[in-house]
Amino acid sequence: MTKQHTNTKGMSVRLLKKNKLAVCMALAITALGCSSTQQGLDNKQTQNSKPIHYQPNWQSLSQHEAAPEWFQDAKLGIYFHWGPYSVPAFGTAWYSGNMYRKGSSMNRHHEKTYGPVEEFGYEDFIPMFKAEHFDPAEWAQLFKDSGAKFAGPVAQHHDGFAMWDSQVNPWNAKDMGPKRDILGELFSELKQRDLKTIATFHHARNGQRNKHKLEKGMKDFNSHYPWYQGSPTTTNDPKLRKLFGNFETLDEFNQYWLEQVDEVVYKYSPDIIWFDSWMNMVPESYRKQMAANFFNHAQKTGQEVVTVHKHNDMPTSLSVLDFEQGGRRDLHPEPWMTDITLSQTRWMYVEGHPYKDPALVVRNMIDVWSKNGVVLLNVSPRADGVINQQQRDALKVIGDWLKTHGEAVYGTRPFDTFGYGTAGSKSSTHDGQSAKIEYTAKDARFTVSKDGKAMYVHFLGKPKPGSKVKIKALGRHRYAPRSAVQKVTMLGSDVDVKWQDDTYSFNIVMPERDLNEIATVFKLHLE
Structure with a gap:
């Protein structure tokens, strides 16, 4: 494995404290602070730590957490x-x-x-x-x-x-x-x-x-x-x-x-x-x-x-x-x-x-x-x-x-951007975006572990073996908390993954074997 420019400023991973990642990540996209939002969540959690008898009005019912962690x-x-x-x-x-x-x-x-x-x-x-x-x-x-x-x-x-x-x-x-x-x-x-x-x-x-x-x-x-x-x-x-x-x-x-x-x-x-x-x-x-x-x-x-x-x-x-x-x-x-x-x-x-x-x-x-x-x-x-x-x-x-x-x-939890690609978006027959979009390996999506120790890059198809993929979204980002990639692995395989951080983009060389036909996922191990 080769590694260039290992300066920790190269990775844009939104690694925040446990259980606070989802809301704060999305707010970071627009450069908004998440302190006020998190304070509201903390207050809600404090309220919910006590037994509540809910009354049939929206104010009382809103004390209930809509989406618990599980x-x-x-x-x-x-x-x-x-x-x-x-x-x-x-x-x-x-x-x-x-x-x-x-x-x-x-x-x-x-x-x-x-x-x-x-x-x-x-x-x-x-x-x-x-x-x-x-x-x-x-x-x-x-x-x-x-x-x-x-x-x-x-x-x-x-x-x-x-x-x-x-x-x-x-x-x-x-x-x-x-x-x-x-x-x-x-x-x-x-x-x-x-x-x-x-x-x-x-x-x-x-x-x-x-x-x-x-x-x-x-x-x-x-x-x-x-x-x-x-x-x-x-x-x-x-x-x-x-x-x-x-x-x-x-x-x-x-x-x-x-x-x-x-x-x-x-x-x-x-x-x-x-x-x-x-x-x-x-x-x-x-x-x-x-x-x-x-x-x-x-x-x-x-x-x-x-x-x-x-x-x-x-x-x-x-x-x-x-x-x-x-x-x-x-x-x-x-x-x-x-x-x-x-x-x-x-x-x-x-x-x-x-x-x-x-x-x-x-x-x-x-x-x-x-x-x-x-x-x-x-x-x-x-x-x-x-x-x-x-x-x-x-x-x-x-x-x-x-x-x-x-x-x-x-x-x-999500990264501060969901991903990138060429598939685009088309309307559903009912609500929002269609659930039948034809994605390919040119489309990538990101997820992050709750503990902030790993980020996952999902390629929505089988990439070309040996090709070098540049991911600009993982380059230097002014809101990044200086987290570093220690190594990259491919889920479901023990193959050696070559990667490079050149500060402008993060690069992964696609292995010659074990690429998944449905979606190939790389794990970025973070410090």
Whole structure:
């Protein structure tokens, strides 16, 4: 190994004290001091060292730490869209609502395959949702082997069917369909494997708002099930109305929404509760009460819990912001999340739908991690409880890469810039940057260990053996704390790595062997 200009001024690594790295790094980009921000964090930690009884107001709830350290360390979680809507395996996870929208592709498919919706309704799929091959122990191990640090189900999608043993919602997996407590059984197996748990809630959209016409120009889109004269969704049947979110008043539905979240919290104690869009349609008073109930329950169980939301549905002072099928275009001082799916576009199992190249998934996840993000990856089981081989193969690729390179991911924090490259950025179909950008070895991303003893350079592809790569971002930087590189190694290999610091840029000579096809990672050992 050769080394030139070993003056410690050559490295630009933002090495700050443990647990303070993430916020301060991002602020350094704009040359702002982080003392005032850190003081705020310290005050919050001091407050949270005492028992708090949270009140249902934003000021009280903001005492809760939005993203505890374990969550920032975890980086990857897995969840799954699975329910009676998996039975037709056609269209999208919105099949349950769209089958009632006359003239839609799912309505035409439904009436051709199952008959008129007046004769075969969504409730008739539930006995067909048997989940006979569901094995919670095997699933939990699969998720752990894939590199996830937390996992759990879509507790309830827009369709109104609960995947837990519910006393609140009569339409639940324990009483009908599989006749098993899907969420409870899986949570038990996850906890035995030291994985944190997540329950996701999408049922804010289940409420029938079109019936009430409270907002001028309100569109059918704001409720999962359509409302038109003669539709089965307008039923007065006391039980069936709950499936369709069809309540006498919206306040009745809002209370029903809250009671279901509370039931999962009190009965199963999830570490994370995650909310899909449309939670803004639930009045603030219910959202505040939900958060207070969750945080106060966690005080009793000794958990450091997390809520995750989309758009402006919760304040980021107490809840983590999620970007669907995308992510941020730049590094952000606050930890954030993205939910992405392993399939090309679908969330539930759709017969014949293609899946993403796992290499593309890993590279896009590295981009998220370099920007202070956490990934929630969706898989799509079949109605019978089988996770098909294509998805299993992809999860194995992801897990194998993380087994070799995990130290550059778990427990890391961002550098003062996320990286560089030629791939650019394109918009997601939903929020922020796309999760399907085609990265190459010309794109690099950075992460730093929490203890400040190592920095990792991820090349998002296989570099050309023997080539010399210049990394200007690691050259002299006026905010650098004079840290020095002692040696450079390549994760997953014992190959000798040649490197050079010429004060203008940091240079790495690509080894002739062991370069990773998905993403090659170099570890910069710091003094």
